[in-house]
Amino acid sequence: MRLYVDTANLKEIREAVSWGVVSGVTTNPTLVAREKFADFHAAVREIAGMVEGPVSAEAVSLETPAMLDEARTLAGLAPNVMVKIPMTPAGLRAVRQLAAEGIATNVTLVFSAAQALLAALAGATCVSVFVGRLDDAGHDGMEVVRETVEIFERHALDAQVIAASIRHPLHVVQAALAGADVATVPFKVLEQLFRHPLTDQGIERFLADWQELAAKP
Numbered sequence: 001m002r003l004y005v006d007t008a009n010l011k012e013i014r015e016a017v018s019w020g021v022v023s024g025v026t027t028n029p030t031l032v033a034r035e036k037f038a039d040f041h042a043a044v045r046e047i048a049g050m051v052e053g054p055v056s057a058e059a060v061s062l063e064t065p066a067m068l069d070e071a072r073t074l075a076g077l078a079p080n081v082m083v084k085i086p087m088t089p090a091g092l093r094a095v096r097q098l099a100a101e102g103i104a105t106n107v108t109l110v111f112s113a114a115q116a117l118l119a120a121l122a123g124a125t126c127v128s129v130f131v132g133r134l135d136d137a138g139h140d141g142m143e144v145v146r147e148t149v150e151i152f153e154r155h156a157l158d159a160q161v162i163a164a165s166i167r168h169p170l171h172v173v174q175a176a177l178a179g180a181d182v183a184t185v186p187f188k189v190l191e192q193l194f195r196h197p198l199t200d201q202g203i204e205r206f207l208a209d210w211q212e213l214a215a216k217p
């Protein structure tokens with residue numbers, strides 16, 4: 001399973017990529033709005049230059065023709081831009097056309113395995129299952145990831161499964177166990193993944209022992 005960072009913050013992306021564990025970036029209109037970019041397209045280009053893997057940028061139009069225009073513009077910004085398209089009939093019409101044009105898509109706001117199946121049949125490159133938002137609504141979000149992975153495997157569907165809306169480190173482990181291709185993870189959760197009190201204690205003790213040895217005549 002690969003890890004993407006789910007943020008539009010350039011500092012966070014730079015830092016996360018420097019750790020060597022992140023191979024892509026996902027954004028959404030909320031994350032982009034938070035950064036108050038003067039030029040969104042320039043920001044997408046800059047982010048795309050920071051990672052080798054895909055950078056998801058979302059089309060915000062609701063009708064297919066406008067979505068297609070937006071998607072073509074976004075995809076033209078850099079070769080690794082993947083266009084996020086919402087899980088609607090208009091969105092899937094756009095996905096079908098974009099697939100024919102060789103433009104990679106990430107179908108977003110997927111909350112059921114049935115929606116994931118539709119997106120895959122339309123030719124989506126990836127489907128983003130919003131695990132945390134499902135959990136928030138009292139459902140088992142990871143179960144939708146498990147079902148989607150099983151359906152795609154059983155029917156040899158090419159779409160990749162992204163576990164999105166990740167809230168904590170356990171979600172990342174569960175996504176890996178469920179067979180998700182990718183977990184896209186907020187910066188804060190990426191930081192949490194590193195932490196273990198026994199690692200900190202171990203470093204402290206090794207250092208203390210080493211300094212004691214060095215202090216001996």
Ligand code: G3P
Pocket residue numbers: 006026027028130132133164165166184
């Ligand atoms: O980027 C899509 C998804 O990861 C959003 O997560 O935390 O807003 O539910 P969240």
